[in-house]
Amino acid sequence: MVYIEKSVEEYEAENAALRARLAELEQEVYRPCPVICMCGSTRFxxxxxxVKRILGCAGNIVIGVDLWGHHEHVYPDEQFKTFLDDLHKRKIDLADEVFVLDIDGYVGESTRSEIxxxxxxxxxxxxxxxxxxGYVEPEDPLVRxxxxxxxxxxxxxxxxxLLAKGVAEYDAMFAVGLIDYSEPEWVEGARELIEAAAALRGGGK
Known part of the structure; x- marks a missing residue:
């Protein structure tokens, strides 16, 4: 059996090639994800x-807002709003790029400042x-x-x-003798429906 020994140079060249390939694999496996900071009105x-779902599923780390003031009609005072505006700029500092939600061309004062x-x-x-x-904002299920x-x-x-009016008219006719027979089933049923409707209306408040 004949053994062919490699030179030191050949071993070093092979090791360098292996190290380079390992570095390429590490880049593929541990490739950092782009960080995107979204900006726009909280009414949307x-x-x-x-859009956060779309950007995130495309392999990005997406930063957004923490409150939905305009959407939920809860407006912070001026001091807290200033704090939130500054906080969002710190998020932009961390991001690689900014993505603006200019729905229907709307860009508010805070968003313009962030841009x-x-x-x-x-x-x-x-x-x-x-x-x-042509993007259309999805329907809000809570609003629906x-x-x-x-x-x-x-x-x-x-x-x-309507039911109360019908029963009242029947009671009025019965009171003056225009109706002299016992209360029909529809009146009794109507009274039950009135109670059910009132309960439903009261429970929905």
Whole structure:
């Protein structure tokens, strides 16, 4: 059997090639994810959730807001608002780029300030209207449920009013002798429906 020994140079060349390949594999496995800071009005809560999902599923780390003031109609005082605005700029500091939710072309004062800050520190700024033209904000399920509840409550109130009117007219006719037979089943049933409608209306408040 013949053994062919490699030179030191050949071993070193092989080791260097292996180290280079290992470094490439580490880059592939541990490739850092881009960090994106979203900016925009908090009135578009469903768009924030939807676009964050899209960007996150594309392999990005997405930073957003912590409160939904405009959407939930809860407005901080001026001091706390200033704190939140400054906090969002610190989030931009951490990000590689900024993604603006300019729904229907709307960009508020705070968002404009964040865009200017991002450009000042050299962060690229992307816009929803440019990357997803024609984007429509998804329907808010909570708003839809609130609308359905209000509609059901209005129907209950209407039914209660109509039923009460019918029973009152029957009682009036019975009181003056226009009706001399015992109370029919529909009146008894109507009274039960009135109570049910009132309970439904009261429970929905």
């Amino acid at each position: 809560k469903q768009a924030w959730i939807d 200017e800050y991002a450009k000042m520190i050299g962060r690229p700024v992307r816009y929803l209207s440019q990357e997803m033209p 449920l609130e609308q359905e509840r209000n509609e059901a409550q209005a129907r209950a109130e209407r039914a209660e009013t």
